[in-house]
Amino acid sequence: MIPFISQLAKNEQVLWLQALNEALPDENIVLADDVPQEQKHLCTLAIVANPDLATLSQFKNLHWLHSVWAGVEKLMETLQKSAIKVVRLVDPMLSQTMAEAALAWSLYLHRDMPIYAKQQLNKQWLQQAYVPASQRRIGILGLGELGCVSAMQLKNNGFQVMGWSRSAKILAGILTFNGESGLAEMAAKSDILICLLPLTPATKGIVNTVLLNKMPKGSSVINFARGGIIANDDLLKALDDRQIKHAVLDVFEQEPLSSHSELWQHPNITILPHISAPTNMNSACTIVANNIAHYRQTGQLPACVDKVKGY
Numbered sequence: 242m243i244p245f246i247s248q249l250a251k252n253e254q255v256l257w258l259q260a261l262n263e264a265l266p267d268e269n270i271v272l273a274d275d276v277p278q279e280q281k282h283l284c285t286l287a288i289v290a291n292p293d294l295a296t297l298s299q300f301k302n303l304h305w306l307h308s309v310w311a312g313v314e315k316l317m318e319t320l321q322k323s324a325i326k327v328v329r330l331v332d333p334m335l336s337q338t339m340a341e342a343a344l345a346w347s348l349y350l351h352r353d354m355p356i357y358a359k360q361q362l363n364k365q366w367l368q369q370a371y372v373p374a375s376q377r378r379i380g381i382l383g384l385g386e387l388g389c390v391s392a393m394q395l396k397n398n399g400f401q402v403m404g405w406s407r408s409a410k411i412l413a414g415i416l417t418f419n420g421e422s423g424l425a426e427m428a429a430k431s432d433i434l435i436c437l438l439p440l441t442p443a444t445k446g447i448v449n450t451v452l453l454n455k456m457p458k459g460s461s462v463i464n465f466a467r468g469g470i471i472a473n474d475d476l477l478k479a480l481d482d483r484q485i486k487h488a489v490l491d492v493f494e495q496e497p498l499s500s501h502s503e504l505w506q507h508p509n510i511t512i513l514p515h516i517s518a519p520t521n522m523n524s525a526c527t528i529v530a531n532n533i534a535h536y537r538q539t540g541q542l543p544a545c546v547d548k549v550k551g552y
């Protein structure tokens with residue numbers, strides 16, 4: 242028996258359960274609450290979507306968890322000292338969806354859509370200077386599953402693309418950077434900075450006044466990763482100082498974003514309700530199913546999240 246442990250609404254949990262059981266017909270996947278008390282200790286594997294600690298800890302003998310989300314920072318915080326291994330979702334379809342978002346919102350900034358929307362409100366007929374994509378430099382923070390595909394998508398659409406990661410990387414046609422000095426160098430060249438880093442102790446607040454001030458004056462920021470990666474007060478100051486022209490924010494420390502947040506009202510912020518790359522239930526279930534079937538056949542776990550690095 243495999244428990245599905247999640248804080249999603251019950252109807253969403255049921256949809257996941259159906260899809261998972263269809264993808265894994267030889268397994269018996271049940272909602273965590275429906276696992277009989279006396280059988281909980283027999284469960285060694287769970288499938289999770291943002292599980293709560295109280296429910297997780299009812300299953301005393303879990304060896305590993307398969308998350309159906311790609312971002313697992315809350316799970317890593319919860320399980321920091323536990324021996325339970327965590328496998329996160331790595332889905333090419335998710336990477337493609339994120340690459341589409343990276344392109345869409347880069348074009349939004351590149352073609353001055355926020356400015357034209359404001360001009361229309363004022364019935365203002367004013368043509369902004371056109372900058373060719375080949376002269377627009379886009380820096381991507383994070384060159385992992387999502388960052389790499391996004392970088393290639395942007396490059397294929399004619400932008401000058403750069404990327405920054407922890408380890409050095411070689412990517413055809415992409416200028417890559419790593420380390421602290423690499424971050425400063427890339428920021429200084431980025432007209433648009435796209436955040437695709439995992440949230441870890443090392444990346445929390447990494448987009449702050451120091452970094453924003455290294456960017457060219459009038460550049461823009463897109464955050465598709467996690468809210469905690471941007472220091473909001475620093476961003477607001479940079480926007481008010483016109484150091485940063487516009488920010489597209491899809492993720493927030495508190496979601497949904499509180500109606501009291503000043504981010505909503507800012508004229509140079511575009512707020513999105515965490516829509517850049519939703520998990521596709523079908524492809525996610527197929528990936529989870531393949532990983533679990535492989536584990537049953539070989540005893541080998543898929544690649545696990547590194548608890549020291551936090552991603």
Ligand code: NAP
Pocket residue numbers: 311312313382383384385386387388405406407408409420437438439440441443444465466467491492515516517518519552
């Ligand atoms: P990933 O494959 O683990 O890639 C992470 C990248 O960030 C890697 O290139 C890694 O460097 C780099 N990195 C991590 N810590 C670093 C540090 N301290 N300094 C420099 N580089 C660092 O993750 P992913 O699958 O691309 O996903 C990234 C994040 O996107 C997720 O963690 C999640 O929070 C977010 N996400 C958002 C949505 C949404 O809808 N908004 C959807 C899915 C995911 P190395 O390559 O050297 O390891």
